Amino acid sequence: MLTLDPKDLEPRAFYSYLTGTVAPRPIAFVSSTDKHGNINLSPFSFFNIMGINPPILVFAPNNRGRDGSKKDTALNIAEVPEVVINMVDFAMVQQMSLASIEYPRGINEFIKAGFTPEPSILVTPPRVKESPAQFECKVLEVREIGTMNLYICQIIMAHFAEDIIGENGKIDQRKTNWVARMGADWYAHISEGAMFEVEKPNTKIGIGYDAIPESIRLSKILTGNHLGQLGNIEVLPDKTEVMAYRKTQTIKDIIEQSINGCAYLDNLLHDEARRLLEMNKVKEAWLVLLQSHNDFLGYNTR
């Protein structure tokens, strides 16, 4: 492990370890206005959702590295405490990057980066028409710590493009193409091929990793992810189910293969369980694994 005490490094040097590891970060593309109505648009990846009731987003422009001055977004919010936080998808990423150039105050990055301003309903700053999700926010609070200005914003109106909404009226994650910021110049494109589902454990009480028999836990074939899936089952299959499963062709074939001396029974069972777990068939995986763990359950099926 590389162990670092932040005090021993220049803040910018430590920051590079943070952005490379606290990643990927969503990008708030923030439009704001000064008291004269001049518009500003800038991206910030120190950003996330923090509250549900009321819905809260937070983001944090830091003061400029070169002279410690506040960024235009921060100066604008001091005058007009409202923003629109526009989400960034792949189609917008290069123009969004262009908008991050530190143009002088008063320069409208909608124009410099080629985005279309769309009037908001409840706040003064305009929305970015090209963005598939736009949140009109009032800024509730600012917390200044060192060079950070952390804005706590309440969403008071939200807009979502029809083409990211599924049949149930909710956001269909497969229709989105968000981009996120990583370390250095790296970004992540969160498209369908990069996504996967993990069954929520909080609706049930899984048996837990520690309740998995040691010979499964120490498997050379099953990984930590597989064991996490196995520990998420509420109750192990009972003896009748395990015995019934023994009659399936898959298990018969596995047993025959092991009798013929081609491989250890456990390895064959673990291989099959891994295959099932990768299809998220957790109960079936247990039924396979328990063919070798009848003693653990007090079964006597032999």
Ligand SMILES: Cc1cc2nc3c(=O)[nH]c(=O)nc-3n(C[C@H](O)[C@H](O)[C@H](O)COP(=O)(O)O)c2cc1C
């Ligand atoms: C994807 C991306 C994310 C960024 N995130 C931040 C951030 O979280 N905080 C920050 O201070 N600057 C961040 N920046 C740099 C600002 O966008 C940049 O300093 C911008 O010019 C500030 O604009 P303003 O002075 O008009 O507010 C980011 C830049 C990019 C391209």
